[in-house]
Amino acid sequence: MEAAKKWNGYRPDIEAHQKVLKFLELDNIIIHFQPIISLKRKEIVGFEALCRGQKGDKIVSPTQLFSKATTLGINLELDRLCREKALKAFKKLGAERTRGYPKYLLSLNIDPTIFDEPSSLESGWIMNAVKEAGLLPSQVILEITEQHLENEAFLKSFVKFYQKQGFLIAIDDIGKGDSNLKRIAELRPDIFKIERDLIKDVDKEWSKSKVLESIVFLAEKTGALCLAEGVERKEEFLCVVERGVDLVQGFYFSKPNDLSRLPLTEIPKKLSILGNEFKNFIKDKIATKRAKYKRYKQIANSLFKNILHYASGEEIERNENRLAHYIGQKIRPFSEVECVYVLNENGIQITETIFSSPVITKPKSPLFKPATIGDDLSSRDYFYYSICGNLMYFVTKPYISLATGNLVTTVAKVFKQGDKKFVLCIDIREKGNG
Numbered sequence: 080m081e082a083a084k085k086w087n088g089y090r091p092d093i094e095a096h097q098k099v100l101k102f103l104e105l106d107n108i109i110i111h112f113q114p115i116i117s118l119k120r121k122e123i124v125g126f127e128a129l130c131r132g133q134k135g136d137k138i139v140s141p142t143q144l145f146s147k148a149t150t151l152g153i154n155l156e157l158d159r160l161c162r163e164k165a166l167k168a169f170k171k172l173g174a175e176r177t178r179g180y181p182k183y184l185l186s187l188n189i190d191p192t193i194f195d196e197p198s199s200l201e202s203g204w205i206m207n208a209v210k211e212a213g214l215l216p217s218q219v220i221l222e223i224t225e226q227h228l229e230n231e232a233f234l235k236s237f238v239k240f241y242q243k244q245g246f247l248i249a250i251d252d253i254g255k256g257d258s259n260l261k262r263i264a265e266l267r268p269d270i271f272k273i274e275r276d277l278i279k280d281v282d283k284e285w286s287k288s289k290v291l292e293s294i295v296f297l298a299e300k301t302g303a304l305c306l307a308e309g310v311e312r313k314e315e316f317l318c319v320v321e322r323g324v325d326l327v328q329g330f331y332f333s334k335p336n337d338l339s340r341l342p343l344t345e346i347p348k349k350l351s352i353l354g355n356e357f358k359n360f361i362k363d364k365i366a367t368k369r370a371k372y373k374r375y376k377q378i379a380n381s382l383f384k385n386i387l388h389y390a391s392g393e394e395i396e397r398n399e400n401r402l403a404h405y406i407g408q409k410i411r412p413f414s415e416v417e418c419v420y421v422l423n424e425n426g427i428q429i430t431e432t433i434f435s436s437p438v439i440t441k442p443k444s445p446l447f448k449p450a451t452i453g454d455d456l457s458s459r460d461y462f463y464y465s466i467c468g469n470l471m472y473f474v475t476k477p478y479i480s481l482a483t484g485n486l487v488t489t490v491a492k493v494f495k496q497g498d499k500k501f502v503l504c505i506d507i508r509e510k511g512n513g
Contacts, residue, residue, distance in 0.1 A: 166185070278308065431452060487506040
């Protein structure tokens with residue numbers, strides 16, 4: 080702690096840097112950069128600066144560095160040293176222009192806990208260091224991890240203070256277990272940086288893809304962009320872009336390295352190829368969805384014709400048990416159908432929930448149970464959109480069935496018997512239940 084007190088109030092210089100290295104038993108601090116990519120623009124839009132410790136041939140990770148610096152009470156000095164080195168290394172790239180605008184952004188990791196109180200924001204150290212490097216505040220992303228700071232009021236002050244000066248603010252590790260999405264939304268950062276564990280295998284894991292969609296939705300509603308880190312495979316890249324993420328970084332494009340060793344000319348070529356692959360990827364998705372909807376319509380039409388052939392409007396309401404038995408026989412050829420039921424024009428269920436297999440009727444928990452005759456389902460979206468929207472067919476997004484706890488899509492078809500309307504509802508099992 081003595082070292083921290085001694086340097087308090089001073090801007091780091093060469094002598095102070097040497098003291099940091101000595102305390103940490105290092106030969107040097109080196110800065111590696113990792114490109115930040117935009118598919119929409121098909122180019123590199125910036126770089127994240129990442130510090131490493133060097134001791135002979137050994138490389139020390141930033142986690143180890145800052146852990147030791149915190150123990151010694153010199154984390155502020157180390158933080159400033161890393162930022163100065165990053166700005167100095169980036170200075171030449173940062174001066175490049177495209178159409179009169181700065182070509183690249185620089186993302187700097189900042190730990191807000193290095194500040195004791197809001198008044199410490201007035202030091203002007205970051206602004207002075209950025210100006211000295213010949214950069215504009217609008218070129219610099221200050222990347223912070225919100226869950227590491229308990230003082231919520233100060234965190235808000237930090238974000239507002241630097242946004243007012245023109246800096247961009249990114250919240251790191253969003254999607255991690257201890258992220259507070261409510262607090263993140265209130266902070267209104269410029270960038271949501273989605274943590275790598277959520278991105279890993281996001282194309283394979285349905286639950287991860289849905290969490291990602293929720294984060295993208297929240298970002299859009301608060302006026303922020305999303306950046307996915309840790310993208311290591313093409314399939315992950317295509318998946319995150321499809322779900323509305325434009326900015327990405329990860330080993331798939333480049334490992335962190337010295338600026339002179341980064342594949343700056345190869346990445347745009349790769350993005351151009353990926354642009355075409357993404358187009359084909361979306362075409363395949365659309366074709367798959369169309370085929371699925373065609374199948375849904377085929378199932379609905381087949382069941383509807385059989386019901387129409389079987390009963391008039393009065394018989395549907397009067398002979399619901401016979402109708403249930405009849406439908407039960409007709410849904411067996413459709414293996415993907417979980418259950419079928421009929422609602423009247425007021426949203427009241429007039430048949431039992433008719434399952435295609437007795438096994439499906441076993442509930443996962445007391446929370447899930449099938450609706451029965453007389454239950455009011457008028458608040459279900461597939462009912463009110465069908466009836467109020469005068470739609471021939473309505474297909475829901477996949478959701479968790481209250482009847483079984485399984486992931487289903489409901490296909491609703493409105494039909495008329497005499498002067499009465501009915502809604503035929505078909506729940507179709509979706510992948511992702513596991």
